[in-house]
Amino acid sequence: MKKILLAVALLSPLTKTSVFAQADYQADSVFIRKIFNTALSEGKSYEMLKTLTQDVGPRLSGSAGAAKAVEYTRDVMKQLQFDNVFLQNVMVPHWVRGAKEQGAIVIGKQKISVPIAALGGSVATAKEGLKARVIEVKTFQELRDLGTEKVKGKIVFFNRPMDPTRLNTFEAYGGAVDQRGAGPSEASKMGAVGCIVRSMTTRLDDIPHTGSMRYASGAPIIPAAAISTNAAELLSKTLKEKPETEFYFKQNCETLPDAPSHNVIGELKGVKTPAEYMVVGGHLDSWDFAQGAHDDGSGCVQSIEAVRLLKVLGYKPNNTLRAVMYINEENGLKGGIAYADSAKSKNEKHVAAIESDRGGFTPLGFGIVGTPAQKAKIMGWQKLFSAYGIHELGVGGGGADIGPLGPQGTVLLGLIPDSQRYFDYHHASNDSFDKVSKRELELGAASMAAMLYLLDKYGVN
The missing domain is CATH 3.50.30.30 (Glucose Oxidase; domain 1)
Known part of the structure; x- marks a missing residue:
């Protein structure tokens, strides 16, 4: 009898841990399903992309289109009632094509x-x-x-x-x-x-x-x-x-003299560690003769949508969540550098950053840049993503704009969509709104929101 009681006592902690782990999995699975259901039935990313590409249009750094895009994305995040929306000053290259x-x-x-x-x-x-x-x-x-x-x-x-x-x-x-x-x-x-x-x-x-x-x-x-x-x-x-x-x-x-521009940042304030940040972002600029629908209008609206989805579902983040529209990825990376420099000078701790800059196609996974233990932890969430066709966690990098945060200890993740059609449109005049599937775009936004939720809830260490 004593041996049996001892065995039960030894097993109890494991059983308790297993029960809690199962409970967490069930709760996370239910919430992630809500994220996808909301994105697919009440999503805003597609209509945001339509305005950004068709009403704002091409937006190469230093151009009037880029300035209009800054104003548009700032106004959108204010209308969505993000807790804080602000601009970050960036000086950018100003190259113009001239006559055809x-x-x-x-x-x-x-x-x-x-x-x-x-x-x-x-x-x-x-x-x-x-x-x-x-x-x-x-x-x-x-x-x-x-x-x-x-x-x-x-x-x-x-x-x-x-x-x-x-x-x-x-x-x-x-x-x-x-x-x-x-x-x-x-x-x-x-x-x-x-x-x-x-x-x-x-x-x-x-x-x-x-x-x-x-x-x-x-x-x-x-x-x-x-x-x-x-x-x-x-x-x-x-x-x-x-x-x-x-x-x-x-x-x-x-090439004209450098011009003033801005990164656009919208926040959902954290309730436990508001001075620690998690970022989702894309780059706002596009080449001058393209609407930049896949490169990278999709990444911008997906980032805004990822934060919006968590907000409308009533999620209270531990850390402050930021949607960042970086300027000047195409011909200088000044926005990504300025953001990282500002974070360093203000001693802001950026725990993790997600970037979408591979088009608005069907999401397949996330590349991860971090320590082996951090990668292993994130890859351990694979089961929660599998139901949505996301099977590639770990292989690949983060992204150009979030890259400068890496030396500060930030874990970097890049959304990986299906890549087969991306270079049909990349940097070309046919990168237009009509080339983007509403459903694929929304699936990508939901995937980013789900990853952001897990990163915020469980951390990276």
């Missing part, structure tokens, strides 16, 4: 017009444009191997496609985007007078995809543009048949 670019493949007296778009940060061509013979390469090493004698005075054409065999299209993008970011300077070092780059997309179409580029210190500055993938295929084929082919392009872009 012109591009053409020139074969003797024949000119074949092709779609191009100046790369963000590029200089203009001369007023009459630039025409020169073309050198096609796929890698920087191939360019260097040609030597300056073969490259000098020519336009370098970088034509390395995104790898179509990569199931994760962000990996394919990562394997190709260096030619856009650094290609112009690599070309100029070899004596090139201009640079054109194949658009960063796996799709063959006539839509050029822009994006940021950076001039290297000490390298000559030359104009650079993206060429559509169909045009890239045509130019490559023509060069093989007629090596004397030339390319003509004209662009009118310029």
Whole structure:
């Protein structure tokens, strides 16, 4: 009998823990179901995105559109009666595209017009444009191997496609985007007078995809543009048949002095540790010829919606929850840096941050950046997400705008949606509201709200 009583006594704590764990799971499961039900039946993210993309429109840093977007998202969070809504001052780059670019493949007296778009940060061509013979390469090493004698005075054409065999299209993008970011300077070092780059997309179409580029210190500055993938295929084929082919392009872009702008921040105050923060965010700026629906209007409205969902469901957070609309992710990251610098100077403790900047597609998981123990804890919530098709917890990173918080000890999470269609629209004029599914967008917002709820309730340690 004593042995039996001892065994019962030894088992009781485990049984009690198991019962409490089960009770917590049931309560969390019920609340997360309420989050998803509310998002899918009474969600606000889609109508917010419609206004941001169609009424506000393109919003490159420093533009009137960006200023209008700041005002709109601030007003939305005030109307939703967040506890506190404020702006954070940020100085941002101010690059303007100017008149629409012109591009053409020139074969003797024949000119074949092709779609191009100046790369963000590029200089203009001369007023009459630039025409020169073309050198096609796929890698920087191939360019260097040609030597300056073969490259000098020519336009370098970088034509390395995104790898179509990569199931994760962000990996394919990562394997190709260096030619856009650094290609112009690599070309100029070899004596090139201009640079054109194949658009960063796996799709063959006539839509050029822009994006940021950076001039290297000490390298000559030359104009650079993206060429559509169909045009890239045509130019490559023509060069093989007629090596004397030339390319003509004209662009009118310029960089103006830095301009004042703002991050937009809305809060739901914590009741236990209000001086500790948890963030959900996206970037407010988009490229100048795009509505920026997937990149990153979706992330902005999902972040606002994640906080709104917890508020309307009556959740009282332990920590202060913030929805942050970062400015200037596309061509400078000034908003993310300014936010982290402000947090450090004010000695604000940011426990965790979630970013959505991969489009408004069906959510599949969250990437996590933290210690092994922190990752293990968050991955332990997998069962609560599985019912909603979210099976990927752990693999991947956080995001560009929340990245500067990492050195301050903040756990970083990035929403991971299905990536197969993202680069059809990324940095292109077809990134418009009609390309976003209402249901997919709402599922992403609900996923962020559920993760924010668990992070706030249980912490990261």
